[in-house]
Amino acid sequence: MIRIESFSFTYEGEKAPALEDITLRVEEGGFAGIIGPAGAGKTTLARAVSGIIPHHYPGDYYGRILVGGLDPVDTSLTDLSRIVGMVFQDVESQIVSSVVEDELLYGLENFGVPHEEIPERLETALRQAGIENLRERSIASLSGGQRQKVAIASIIALRPRVLILDEPTGELDPVSSRQIFAMLKTLNEAYGITVIVIEQKIMLLSEFARQLIVLSRGKIAYQGPAREVLSHADELLQLGVNCPRVARLSMLLSERLGKPLPVCVNLDESEAQVRGCLHD
């Protein structure tokens, strides 16, 4: 679905490249997580995939990107946005309406979704984001977390084939964050939507994402299946990325017991593993 080959990008006026020699693939129906310290280039990568780079940010562009077979360089942003939906890191700047319902309507109207289909799309998106009760509220009266959910709902209502979310849980509490990821999982599994999510909460990423990409200073430090990437706990910590405790526990166990154990990515797995070890 997404292919990036030797991609480098330097913002106009900057000396150092924001991204350097990025090569990666996300299959159709994949669920990829991107993590990395501040300034690593995560947002830049999201902009490049959604076509905002190079259409709105000039700079030195090398390599090649393909999204659903389209090259962002010679596809208009409008055409690309029929395939790719993006939730911005700065939610505030994404909002164009004063009332929640209108915010969801905006994209649906623009993309010409048949009017008889609109009520159903609206209700489904509100339900999936868990904000049915906010439908008539003025956006100015919402909390940061609620606004974040509105922004997410307004994009999922469009049912894009690729969904990119730039730190969608930044303002959310742990329970809501988990809800959002559960929703992404449903969209991914039920509708086959390819999901790419930039996220600082490693525990959520390791549990939900099947593919992890660790960015550091504009380069890919690690990428691969979540378990494989998490087995580099010490190296990740040096880059400023914490490993979830369950993963570290697995590695500690395997070190102490002197035998290789699979890396756990959630509590249930971890519990089973610990029980297994105690049993032995």
Next chain:
Amino acid sequence: MRDLFQYVPGNSLIHRLNPVTKIFLTVVICVAAFITDRIPYLLFLLCVDLGIGFAAGVPRKALGILKGLLRIAVFLFVLQALVVRRGTPVFWIFTDTGLVTASKVVLRLIVVCMPLAMVLAVTRISDLANALVQVLHLPYKYAFTLTTAIRFIPQFLEEMGGIMEAQTARGVEFDTKNAFRKLGLMLPLCAPLLISSVRRSEATAVAAEVRGFRLRTRASGYKQYPFAPADLAVLLFSVLLIAGAVLI
């Protein structure tokens, strides 16, 4: 101050009027205020403004706007009364003509500004934009620019408030009673705030574009804005307001 321009959800008769009718009524009140030269009629228009606020179920908002305007009005009144030197002195250096002229200026200001602010309190921004596009055939680009600008006012004030609070905590005297001193402290903040606003509006433009901004046509709107009997009633009322301003 911050939520002065914010939409207050509701279902009153005023809320349900066609957005174009609301704008029309606002314009009519402005025109009437400039045609008439009589203080009682200006006072009557002020009552109309307040009446609209109460009918829309936002009396607190209406009174809040009035209070805000009164502060500016006092300043303007004194200034105006001092400038006009014709007429006979009545009190200290104020003349009767000066006081009358000043009252008119101040009343006009209030009468004109109140409905402008209230339209935003009782109309969803997107309804405003859609109705302008559908009914008045305004190109969507301009409607979007207008509504985005309106949307940025409270955000701008919010940021300004945030910075001022932070500076006050660091000992800058933003809480000073001296208005001129306060203004002097606030002005240097405007440049960085404007820059961040411009940056944010650019980001909004991009966000709108990836949500199909360029595809939008006059037929895109999901909601329709037909004219109802209530709109006709407001139209009649508008004619009366203008007639009153001319005749009385």
